[in-house]
Amino acid sequence: MVNKYAFFLLFLTIALSGCATIKKPTAAREQFPNGSLQNPIVDSNIKLAEALKKYAPPEFKKRQKLINVIYYSFDGKIHKGQLVIDERLVADIQEVFRVALENKFPINSVIPISHDRFFKDGKWNEDEQSMLSNNTSAFNYRAVTGGKNLSKHAYGFAIDINPVQNPYIRGKIVLPPYAVYDTHKPGTFTPDSPVLKTFIRLGWAWGGNWESLKDYQHFQKILPQ
Numbered sequence: 001m002v003n004k005y006a007f008f009l010l011f012l013t014i015a016l017s018g019c020a021t022i023k024k025p026t027a028a029r030e031q032f033p034n035g036s037l038q039n040p041i042v043d044s045n046i047k048l049a050e051a052l053k054k055y056a057p058p059e060f061k062k063r064q065k066l067i068n069v070i071y072y073s074f075d076g077k078i079h080k081g082q083l084v085i086d087e088r089l090v091a092d093i094q095e096v097f098r099v100a101l102e103n104k105f106p107i108n109s110v111i112p113i114s115h116d117r118f119f120k121d122g123k124w125n126e127d128e129q130s131m132l133s134n135n136t137s138a139f140n141y142r143a144v145t146g147g148k149n150l151s152k153h154a155y156g157f158a159i160d161i162n163p164v165q166n167p168y169i170r171g172k173i174v175l176p177p178y179a180v181y182d183t184h185k186p187g188t189f190t191p192d193s194p195v196l197k198t199f200i201r202l203g204w205a206w207g208g209n210w211e212s213l214k215d216y217q218h219f220q221k222i223l224p225q
Contacts, residue, residue, distance in 0.1 A: 035076075040080040042079070043110060044081045049083050054114040063155075071110060073099055079109070082111065084113070089157070099198045105196070109138070114126065118135075128176075131164075134164040134165075136162060137158075138153065146170070157223060160218050161189075161219070162188070163217045164190055165217075169213065204220060
């Protein structure tokens with residue numbers, strides 16, 4: 001007859017031996033540094049409803065798409081922002097931002113125009129605030145600067161990039177105020193810019209080529225409405 005005490009000791013020894021061979025959970029994966037491609041700094045992370053909360057007729061809003069974009073910024077780090085654009089132009093914008101990132105063309109921020117930071121004093125003065133913030137944006141239901149006709153931004157057919165480096169200039173009017181177009185400064189568009197060349201290749205027009213005024217920040221591609 002097997003000694004019950006001896007059997008218990010044998011079972012306990014085997015059990016403890018088995019426990020000793022259990023591997024500990026692997027350590028948490030190494031964290032990527034903030035501002036890296038794997039862990040970009042988030043400039044905007046809102047939903048489509050919030051991105052479209054500013055008034056616009058439904059037929060304008062229904063064609064817009066909110067997309068995430070990754071870009072190299074002036075702080076030398078990688079950022080993630082968001083852009084609202086006509087859904088038919090999404091592939092173009094993704095290609096432009098791919099080229100910008102590949103060439104380390106700095107973009108300050110990319111935040112939808114209806115973000116709370118551009119809603120000041122109880123009214124929408126988002127275009128002014130966005131330019132002063134050197135923000136890149138696309139869809140914005142508004143009239144053209146200094147006019148009454150709808151801007152191409154109202155249709156999601158246009159994008160403004162780095163307004164401080166690439167201002168709107170018409171005679172003595174400069175927007176944003178005190179901005180200077182200096183082709184030697186990073187983030188400024190020139191005819192040799194890979195980003196500008198990408199826009200042109202994809203069929204976009206550049207405001208820097210206009211005769212009556214210069215809108216260096218502005219690119220547009222008109223589609224059937």
